[in-house]
Each structure stands twice: as structure tokens, then as C-alpha cells.
Amino acid sequence: DAGITQSPRYKITETGRQVTLMCHQTWSHSYMFWYRQDLGHGLRLIYYSAAADITDKGEVPDGYVVSRSKTENFPLTLESATRSQTSVYFCASSTQGYEQYFGPGTRLTVT
Amino acid sequence: AQKVTQAQTEISVVEKEDVTLDCVYETRDTTYYLFWYKQPPSGELVFLIRRNSFDEQNEISGRYSWNFQKSTSSFNFTITASQVVDSAVYFCALSEALSGANNLFFGTGTRLTVIP
Numbered sequence: 001d002a003g004i005t006q007s008p009r010y011k012i013t014e015t016g017r018q019v020t021l022m023c024h025q026t027w028s029h030s031y032m033f034w035y036r037q038d039l040g041h042g043l044r045l046i047y048y049s050a051a052a053d054i055t056d057k058g059e060v061p062d063g064y065v066v067s068r069s070k071t072e073n074f075p076l077t078l079e080s081a082t083r084s085q086t087s088v089y090f091c092a093s094s095t096q097g098y099e100q101y102f103g104p105g106t107r108l109t110v111t
Numbered sequence: 112a113q114k115v116t117q118a119q120t121e122i123s124v125v126e127k128e129d130v131t132l133d134c135v136y137e138t139r140d141t142t143y144y145l146f147w148y149k150q151p152p153s154g155e156l157v158f159l160i161r162r163n164s165f166d167e168q169n170e171i172s173g174r175y176s177w178n179f180q181k182s183t184s185s186f187n188f189t190i191t192a193s194q195v196v197d198s199a200v201y202f203c204a205l206s207e208a209l210s211g212a213n214n215l216f217f218g219t220g221t222r223l224t225v226i227p
Binding site for chain 2: 040092098
């Protein structure tokens with residue numbers, strides 16, 4: 001019973017490189033979310049998805065791309081990483097209108 | 112616009128003391144949901160409670176209790192007889208029915224330290 005997993009858990013990359021963060025859930029939740037957590041900002045929504053092939057922007061989408069070809073997976077791609085994207089990234093899933101369950105997070109450092 | 116304010120950035124208490132974490136929210140929606148999450152030092156986010164705007168009944172779960180007051184737009188969280196394991200960052204969050212009740216807007220969190 002894995003629930004929701006994220007990989008990698010830690011990543012160091014250089015400015016300008018593309019990096020993809022993976023998220024997988026086993027609950028068959030329709031909704032999936034990506035947040036970033038930065039000191040002083042709490043968690044901010046980057047993108048979310050209501051179902052496979054349906055995605056929408058959140059509060060801070062610039063510089064990120066998402067896709068959702070399968071219900072259980074929701075990868076987040078930084079197409080050209082910048083230092084301002086150094087953060088802890090959390091994936092979450094839920095059924096509509098209910099509490100979200102979070103993955104363990106990915107700590108990304110862009111040098 | 113929706114907003115969640117957790118004015119207490121950090122709180123320290125001695126073990127066995129009671130502590131209340133404040134949460135004030137703003138929304139124009141009449142149907143909304145309020146949440147509390149706990150983030151222990153290990154970093155994961157743990158769901159604690161969800162409350163909808165039509166249910167102002169206070170809730171108690173063991174040493175945890177929540178006081179929801181629409182009149183003051185507050186959803187405060189009290190830990191009774193605090194323990195060292197309660198040390199964590201606690202986040203209050205809001206979602207609105209108008210946005211599909213899916214997007215969570217988080218406060219900036221309150222870091223609670225329980226001193227043994």
C-alpha cells in the first residue's frame with residue numbers, strides 16, 4: 001500500500017537543464033496537484049489535474065510543464081531550471097472536494 | 112480573493128501546556144472548506160482535519176480540538192497537554208466551492224516547539 005510516492009527525493013541540477021519530478025499514486029484519485037514550498041510562502045500550487053489529459057494552472061505555473069496521460073502519474077517538468085526554482089516540491093492527490101494527501105516531497109537544488 | 116493568515120510564526124511551549132494555533136481566513140464564497148495539516152521535522156505533510164462552511168460544530172480528537180467560528184472567520188487549533196511529538200509546523204488551508212473545492216490555499220504556517 002504505497003499511497004503516493006515521489007521520485008527522486010533529492011535532486012541537484014544546473015541552471016538551464018531540464019529536470020522531471022515524478023509522482024505516482026495508487027488510490028485512483030481523480031485529482032492530482034503539484035505544490036512548491038518555500039520559506040515564508042507556505043505551499044503554493046503550481047499545476048493541478050482533474051483527470052487524465054486535463055490539467056490547469058495554479059498560482060505559480062511559470063517555468064513548469066505538466067502532463068497526465070495516466071490517472072496514477074503526474075510528472076512535473078522544469079524545462080530550463082533556474083535558481084529561483086530551488087524548492088521542495090510536493091505532489092498530492094484527492095477526490096473532488098476532499099482532503100489532499102501528500103507525497104514525501106522532492107528537494108530540488110538548482111546551482 | 113481568498114486568503115489564509117497564520118499570524119503566529121513560531122510558538123514555544125513547555126511540555127504538558129496547552130497551546131492554540133490561530134487561523135483567520137478570507138473568502139467571498141459561501142461554501143468553502145478548511146483544513147489543518149501537520150509537517151513534522153521529517154518533512155511530510157499529514158492531514159489532520161477538514162471542515163465545511165456549513166458545519167460550525169467544534170471537533171475534538173484526543174488531545175486535538177478545533178474551534179470554527181464563521182463570525183470571526185477563524186478556525187483555531189488547540190493542542191491540550193502538549194507533547195514533544197507535537198513539535199512541527201502546522202498549516203491551515205482553505206478551498207472554495209467556486210474553484211471546484213480542489214485548490215488549497217495555505218497559510219504560511221506556525222512552527223510549534225514543545226520543550227521537554
